[in-house]
Amino acid sequence: MxxxxxxxxxxxxxxxxxxxxxxxxxxxxxxxxTVYDYAHIGNARPAIVFDVLYRLLRHVxxxxxxxxxxxxxxxxxxxxxxxxxxxxxLPLNEAIRQVTEKTETQYHQDIAALGCLPPNVEPRATDxxxxxxxxxxxxxxxxxxxxxxxxxxxxxxxxxxYGQLSxxxxxxxxxxxxxxxxxxxxxxxDFVLWKLSSENEPGWESPWGRGRPGWHIECSAMSQRYLGExxxxxGGGLDLIFPHHENEIAxxxxxxxxxxxxxxxxxxxxxxxxxRKMSKSDGNFITINELLATKTFGGRSWPGEVxxxxxxxxxxxxxxxxxxxxxxxxxxxxxxxxxxEPGKAEPCPIVxxxxxxxxxxxxxxxxxxxxxxxxNGDSSIxxxxxxxxxxxxVLPKKAxxxxxxxxxxxxLVAMRLEMLKAKNFAEADKIRNELGEKGIQLKDGKxxxxxxxxxxxxxxx
Numbered sequence: 001m002x003x004x005x006x007x008x009x010x011x012x013x014x015x016x017x018x019x020x021x022x023x024x025x026x027x028x029x030x031x032x033x034t035v036y037d038y039a040h041i042g043n044a045r046p047a048i049v050f051d052v053l054y055r056l057l058r059h060v061x062x063x064x065x066x067x068x069x070x071x072x073x074x075x076x077x078x079x080x081x082x083x084x085x086x087x088x089x090l091p092l093n094e095a096i097r098q099v100t101e102k103t104e105t106q107y108h109q110d111i112a113a114l115g116c117l118p119p120n121v122e123p124r125a126t127d128x129x130x131x132x133x134x135x136x137x138x139x140x141x142x143x144x145x146x147x148x149x150x151x152x153x154x155x156x157x158x159x160x161x162y163g164q165l166s167x168x169x170x171x172x173x174x175x176x177x178x179x180x181x182x183x184x185x186x187x188x189x190d191f192v193l194w195k196l197s198s199e200n201e202p203g204w205e206s207p208w209g210r211g212r213p214g215w216h217i218e219c220s221a222m223s224q225r226y227l228g229e230x231x232x233x234x235g236g237g238l239d240l241i242f243p244h245h246e247n248e249i250a251x252x253x254x255x256x257x258x259x260x261x262x263x264x265x266x267x268x269x270x271x272x273x274x275x276r277k278m279s280k281s282d283g284n285f286i287t288i289n290e291l292l293a294t295k296t297f298g299g300r301s302w303p304g305e306v307x308x309x310x311x312x313x314x315x316x317x318x319x320x321x322x323x324x325x326x327x328x329x330x331x332x333x334x335x336x337x338x339x340x341e342p343g344k345a346e347p348c349p350i351v352x353x354x355x356x357x358x359x360x361x362x363x364x365x366x367x368x369x370x371x372x373x374x375x376n377g378d379s380s381i382x383x384x385x386x387x388x389x390x391x392x393x394v395l396p397k398k399a400x401x402x403x404x405x406x407x408x409x410x411x412l413v414a415m416r417l418e419m420l421k422a423k424n425f426a427e428a429d430k431i432r433n434e435l436g437e438k439g440i441q442l443k444d445g446k447x448x449x450x451x452x453x454x455x456x457x458x459x460x461x
Contacts, residue, residue, distance in 0.1 A: 003352065003356045004017045004018070004356065005017070005018040005056070005060065005356050006018065006356065006357055007233075007264055007266060007358050008266070008358050009263075009264050009266075010165060010241065010267050011164065011264075011265045015358055018232075018264065020061070020232050021230065021232055021263070023065065025066075026061050026065060026067070026232055026233075027066075027067045027227040027231035027232045027233070028050070028053070028054065028066070028067070028068050028069070028227075028232060028233040028234075029069045029070070029071075029219070029222075029223040029226075029227055029231060029233070029234050030050045030068070030069075030070045030235040030236060031071065031219060031235075031236040031237075031240055031244070031245075032070040032071045032072050032073065033072065033073065033103075033107050034073040034074075034078060034079070035072060035073065035074055035079065035099070035100045035103035035104045036076060036078040036079040036081075036082045036099060036103060037078075037082065037287075038107075038110070038287040038289050038290075039106075039107050039110055039111070039287060039288050039289075040278065040285060040286060040287050040288065041273065041278070041286050041287070041288060041291065041322055042237070042270070043288070044111070044114060044288050044307065044311065045237070045268050045269075045271050045316075045320065046236055046237050046268050047116050048114055048116060048311045048312065048393075049268045049311075049359070050070075050266075050268075051115070051116040051117055052312070052359060052392060053233070053266070053359060054066065054068045054117060054119075055391055055393060056355050056356075056391065059347070066120075067121065067226070068119040068120050068121070069120065069122070069123065069223065069226045069227055070119040070121075071125065071218065071219060071222050072100075072104055072122060072123070072124045073215075073218060074096075074100040074104070074124050074126050075202060075212055075213065075218075076215070079096055080096065080201060080202065082099050083095035083096045083098070083099045086099060087099070092201070092202065093202060096202060110287075110288040110289050110292065111288070113288075113292050113304035114288065114304045114307055114308050115304060115305060115308050115394065116393070117393075121226045123222045123225070125213070125218040125222070128218070128221045128225060129204045129213065131221040131222070131224070131225050132213045132217045132221040133194075133204075133206050134221075135217060135221055135252075135255045136152055136193045136194055136206075136217065138255045139154065139193065139251065139254055139255050140152065142254060142255070143158060144158045144159065144254040144255075145193055146186065147208055148184040148185070150195075150208065150209060150211075151184070151192055151194065151196065151208075152192070152195075152208055153185060153186075153191065153192055153193060154191050154192075154193055154250060154251060154254075155186055155187070155190055156187050156189040156190050156191070158254070159250050159253070159254055162189075162250055163246065164249070165242070165245055165249055166241050166242035166246050168242065191214060191247050192214035193213070193214050193216075193217050193251070194206060194208055194211050194212070194214065194217070195211050195212060195213075195214065196208075196209055196210065196211045197210055197211045197212050216243070216244055216248050216251060219248050220248050220255070223248075223252070223262075224252065224256070229252070229256040229261075230258050230260060230262070231261075232262065232263055232264060233262060233263070233264045233265075234248075234261065234262035234264070234266070235265075236267060236268075237267060237268055238268060238269055239270070241267060245265065249261045267317070268316045268317065269314075269316065269318050269319045269320060271320050271322055272319060272320070272321045272322065273323070274321070274322075274323050274324070275321055288307070291307055292304060292307070297324065298324035298327065302327055303331075305334060305394055305396070306331045306334060308393060308394055309365070309394050310322065310326045310327050312361040312362075312364075312392060313330060313361070313362060314362065315358075315360060315361065316361065317358075333365075333369055334396060336369070336373070336376070337368075337369070337385075337389070338372060338375050338376060338382055338385065338396065338443065338458065339397060339458045340382050340383075340385065340386035340389075340395065340396065340397075340458075341386065341397070342386050342390040343383050343386060344383075345383035345384050345386065345387045346384070346387055347384065347387040347388040347391050348367060348368075348371055348384050348385075348387075348388045350363075350367045351367050351368060351371075351388040351391065351392075352391075355392075364388075364391075364392060365392070365394075367388075368388055368389055368394075371384065371388060372385055376443065377445070378445045378446065379443050379444070379454060379455075379456045380447070380448045382456070409435065409440055409457060412435060413431075413435075413455050415431060416428045416431040416442075416455065439459055440459060441458055441459075442456075442457050443455065443456050443457070443458070
């Protein structure tokens with residue numbers, strides 16, 4: 001690809017050319033779900049955005065040269081509360097497992113329906129406790145953390161340039177959303193690395209007693225284990241910049257003695273629903289599963305490809321108003337696109353240029369629609385359209401059809417071509433109409449090499 005990839009870096013507040021540390025192993029980490037409840041439409045946005053980035057990186061560097069890690073947070077006070085609420089008769093550990101396994105399974109099903117590829121690595125927080133403890137021990141040894149009242153806390157004033165990502169002065173920093181400001185902290189902005197667990201809370205043995213990790217240390221440990229001390233891209237939602245990503249950077253840099261944790265930080269914008277902030281109290285809190293499988297939004301369910309395209313019709317860094325109107329617009333677009341299967345063709349250069357320019361999916365979708373209109377009149381364009389649509393993960397698939405039926409359709413299509421050559425247009429139209437009544441759509445075009453008429457067919461979607 002001749003056009004360089006350029007992405008907006010939250011750390012520098014600039015759009016710069018992407019240069020991987022090792023082009024043979026491009027590494028990306030994205031914060032995944034906390035599995036205590038079904039994922040909502042806001043959770044769908046980073047899954048879709050960074051799936052498009054993953055597809056783009058795989059296309060540019062090769063599928064075998066990209067490592068995408070997305071974590072599962074399966075230890076959290078919200079999980080504990082949900083386990084106690086939903087399974088009061090079970091021992092806590094068993095109740096927690098019931099909640100996390102069910103929720104994780106549902107998450108995978110939901111984002112697969114949105115067309116998201118599975119990441120290369122999907123570590124669970126509870127499988128990385130020793131790695132977290134090791135980082136915490138290093139931070140204490142390097143005077144970046146301290147023990148107070150059974151907790152281990154990060155000393156924010158021990159890091160001279162703490163706050164680079166969020167650009168907030170230290171005296172304005174507040175404690176993490178999950179941590180209360182307590183008198184035993186040296187500074188209000190200090191955050192918990194390890195906290196003690198009571199008998200009815202999940203816990204692991206550590207040098208500081210039986211306890212569990214703070215939220216931020218989990219991602220520092222998992223990204224370092226699977227991607228290294230410094231890697232290429234760290235992604236997530238805009239709401240994670242502070243405190244989560246800021247504190248990840250602090251832990252990782254101070255533990256490893258590095259200038260950065262990741263070279264490029266990318267954040268997607270917020271999601272509103274019908275012009276309002278999503279809230280359970282306002283009645284507009286919608287899960288992905290509800291959109292896919294129920295009639296709670298707009299009085300109907302929605303196909304995953306429609307939900308995905310609706311997301312991609314807004315630039316990833318901009319806020320998005322998720323509405324029935326937007327879904328209907330996406331559905332109308334998809335209905336006009338030819339169904340196809342991915343092949344070996346190259347994507348359209350204009351689509352590639354759009355995605356290379358900070359994942360400009362808006363421009364990419366516009367060009368894709370123009371390609372679809374061209375392909376509807378010229379079947380030779382379909383391979384390029386298919387490759388371009390696959391890069392965005394919105395390729396309309398051909399409906400599955402029985403092999404015997406397919407052979408019969410092929411025979412009728414060939415017969416119609418003979419009728420057209422013989423200028424027997426009435427019989428040719430009759431075959432087209434009969435196939436149309438059976439849900440089979442014909443598309444005429446020209447062979448680019450010979451100029452002869454060719455006809456393709458597909459099941460109407």
